[in-house]
Amino acid sequence: MTVSLEKTKNLKTPKAQETRERIFKTALEMFKEKGFEKVTMRDIAKNCQMAVGAAYYYFKTKEDLIFDFYLQTQDDHYQESIKVFAETKDAQERIRKVIEIKIEQFIPYRGMLSALFRIAGDPNHRLSPFSEESKKIREEAVDIFRLALEGSNLKIKGEVRTFLPYLFWLYQMGIILFWIHDRSEGQKQTHVLLKHSLKIIFQLIRLSRLPGLKKLRQNILQMLNQVQK
Amino acid sequence: MTVSLEKTKNLKTPKAQETRERIFKTALEMFKEKGFEKVTMRDIAKNCQMAVGAAYYYFKTKEDLIFDFYLQTQDDHYQESIKVFAETKDAQERIRKVIEIKIEQFIPYRGMLSALFRIAGDPNHRLSPFSEESKKIREEAVDIFRLALEGSNLKIKGEVRTFLPYLFWLYQMGIILFWIHDRSEGQKQTHVLLKHSLKIIFQLIRLSRLPGLKKLRQNILQMLNQVQK
DNA sequence: GTCTATAACCGGATAGAC
DNA sequence: GTCTATCCGGTTATAGAC
Numbered sequence: 001m002t003v004s005l006e007k008t009k010n011l012k013t014p015k016a017q018e019t020r021e022r023i024f025k026t027a028l029e030m031f032k033e034k035g036f037e038k039v040t041m042r043d044i045a046k047n048c049q050m051a052v053g054a055a056y057y058y059f060k061t062k063e064d065l066i067f068d069f070y071l072q073t074q075d076d077h078y079q080e081s082i083k084v085f086a087e088t089k090d091a092q093e094r095i096r097k098v099i100e101i102k103i104e105q106f107i108p109y110r111g112m113l114s115a116l117f118r119i120a121g122d123p124n125h126r127l128s129p130f131s132e133e134s135k136k137i138r139e140e141a142v143d144i145f146r147l148a149l150e151g152s153n154l155k156i157k158g159e160v161r162t163f164l165p166y167l168f169w170l171y172q173m174g175i176i177l178f179w180i181h182d183r184s185e186g187q188k189q190t191h192v193l194l195k196h197s198l199k200i201i202f203q204l205i206r207l208s209r210l211p212g213l214k215k216l217r218q219n220i221l222q223m224l225n226q227v228q229k
Numbered sequence: 230m231t232v233s234l235e236k237t238k239n240l241k242t243p244k245a246q247e248t249r250e251r252i253f254k255t256a257l258e259m260f261k262e263k264g265f266e267k268v269t270m271r272d273i274a275k276n277c278q279m280a281v282g283a284a285y286y287y288f289k290t291k292e293d294l295i296f297d298f299y300l301q302t303q304d305d306h307y308q309e310s311i312k313v314f315a316e317t318k319d320a321q322e323r324i325r326k327v328i329e330i331k332i333e334q335f336i337p338y339r340g341m342l343s344a345l346f347r348i349a350g351d352p353n354h355r356l357s358p359f360s361e362e363s364k365k366i367r368e369e370a371v372d373i374f375r376l377a378l379e380g381s382n383l384k385i386k387g388e389v390r391t392f393l394p395y396l397f398w399l400y401q402m403g404i405i406l407f408w409i410h411d412r413s414e415g416q417k418q419t420h421v422l423l424k425h426s427l428k429i430i431f432q433l434i435r436l437s438r439l440p441g442l443k444k445l446r447q448n449i450l451q452m453l454n455q456v457q458k
Numbered sequence: 459g460t461c462t463a464t465a466a467c468c469g470g471a472t473a474g475a476c
Numbered sequence: 477g478t479c480t481a482t483c484c485g486g487t488t489a490t491a492g493a494c
């Protein structure tokens with residue numbers, strides 16, 4: 001079952017809802033054009049023909065605007081991913097498509113996303129994907145990978161099954177980080193990396209079944225267990 | 230040969246040298262106590278009994294103070310690591326000690342380091358360890374791992390030898406990031422992670438020699454080659 | 459070249475009146 | 477819910493002293 005995201009904040013009137021939306025859309029357009037840092041809250045407010053205070057009434061900080069964007073795309077990502085699962089049972093392809101969809105979504109916003117990923121680097125930050133506040137959204141994101149594996153051709157048993165979705169989510173974060181700073185044209189390096197590294201990962205997963213590698217497998221699982229929060 | 234770090238900026242007089250040092254030490258003390266964000270440039274200047282302008286004369290930005298810290302510890306790290314190499318030839322132990330030394334160094338500053346690692350997340354930032362500006366310091370850091378492997382009991386040939394030092398440096402960054410946000414007492418989780426993951430990494434390196442895994446090894450090397458800047 | 463002193467700018471954030 | 481005024485801190489500018 002989907003952990004449906006609470007998009008509608010507790011806003012009293014529909015008008016407020018609409019105002020919030022207006023600020024959000026305006027800000028996003030401006031970020032897209034000039035980047036996160038170049039756009040000031042004063043600019044955003046002016047562009048919305050309202051006072052700075054009004055903008056801050058809806059978004060506690062400038063960074064919250066980005067967080068909201070992250071939240072919105074999360075839902076789209078979920079929907080798009082589901083569709084892919086109907087098309088193929090191949091685990092590797094599913095995972096690859098899921099991550100490619102995410103990247104695709106982000107393309108128009110690539111320039112402003114380093115701001116988001118600077119937040120990501122600090123787990124103490126309320127908006128970090130690792131924070132308590134982001135728990136729900138993180139869980140839905142991990143869920144996509146769980147679903148990708150569940151109906152797939154990849155048969156995995158026991159503990160590996162438990163860890164893999166989270167590990168793939170982590171992997172996705174790494175890929176996106178790489179993509180944001182990938183300066184090759186069309187960020188094609190990222191796609192090379194994605195394709196190759198996925199192949200390797202699946203080779204490793206398959207290898208992990210060999211009896212000769214039992215020790216290695218056990219060690220990895222032990223590590224994951226011990227390190228878990 | 231060591232890439233000796235240029236610690237002495239182009240400061241004309243010894244007095245200037247000393248003043249710069251005073252600002253740096255004061256700032257670091259204050260950061261240690263209250264964290265990076267709580268301490269203002271005005272505070273620092275006041276504490277040094279000088280004008281704000283003076284502080285800015287030596288450090289272009291507040292973040293530069295942290296960069297300087299990073300630079301200074303880098304040299305200590307190098308010196309300490311060299312000593313370890315005299316004690317043991319075991320590659321795994323060398324690497325583990327090198328990383329443990331780094332963590333040890335950072336202990337008093339753990340609280341302020343998330344500020345540093347938020348910078349790290351944005352490779353476009355001039356102070357990021359991945360930036361052009363940090364190139365020299367990064368290269369010395371990678372060099373430590375090169376030396377750790379070179380005189381060790383781990384015999385590696387060809388391309389793997391080229392990549393491994395950089396990969397270990399990357400690994401060290403990951404471990405430190407984990408450590409900064411490790412809330413277990415005495416950050417013992419980090420040491421568990423370090424010990425276990427190193428064991429696994431060396432198991433993998435040893436495995437990679439098996440003829441049956443030739444394909445995997447080739448794929449990994451191909452990926453590293455293609456993804457390289 | 460090394461600093462002091464002081465004021466000002468800029469932009470994120472907040473308080474409190476309406 | 478929205479506005480105006482204000483704070484706060486990083487940063488810069490100015491002008492001058494040694």
